[in-house]
Amino acid sequence: MEFMDIGEVAEKSGIKPSALRYYEETGLITSVSRHGLRRQFSAEVLLQLKLISIGKLAGFSLQEIAGMFDQNGTPDLPRQLLHQRADEIDRQIHELKALRDTLRHVADCPAPSHMECPTFQRLINVANKRGWKSRSKKRSTKP
Incomplete structure (x- = not known):
């Protein structure tokens, strides 16, 4: 499986690397490894980021959005x-x-x-x- 580094995720999602680091810090997304100092993400993170963006647009807090994913980052929408x-x-x-x-x-x-x-x-x-x-x-x- 090929992974994307944080720069690629930022480019493909349109979300700043600082926001991606914050999302990871709060448990909204998870990096799967590191390549040197750069975080590596699986392709599934792009779907998670789309759902996070939709949740924010809908007025959900990041904490509420975090509750919409199971432990593996799979959407579990209430x-x-x-x-x-x-x-x-x-x-x-x-x-x-x-x-x-x-x-x-x-x-x-x-x-x-x-x-x-x-x-x-x-x-x-x-x-x-x-x-x-x-x-x-x-x-x-x-x-």
């Missing part, structure tokens, strides 16, 4: 957790569409003042009741 996250994303999409529509109305409102516009007043009240807050907070500041 279907119920994935359904819950998909439902949360659906809610975010709904809220973001409503926010988009509000912004478009405000930008295009023909009223001389937004304070005179009944639609604007209604939208502001709805937004306040929903408590539009950023839900896309990063759960991890690491790579």
Whole structure:
């Protein structure tokens, strides 16, 4: 079996070597050997890195993502957790569409003042009741 060094993995995955070292340090990925001082990885690491990237985009923390792999690095995806996250994303999409529509109305409102516009007043009240807050907070500041 032929292995890739950390530079090749970085090039093929688009992930910086520093992030790869961090992922290895935290147990997300595992190098299989070393060639001199350079870490060597099996080809399966590229699939793991794709899943890590998707997990991060979906808003999972690195700790949550780590729990989605078994001891051998094989994906062991928790279907119920994935359904819950998909439902949360659906809610975010709904809220973001409503926010988009509000912004478009405000930008295009023909009223001389937004304070005179009944639609604007209604939208502001709805937004306040929903408590539009950023839900896309990063759960991890690491790579």
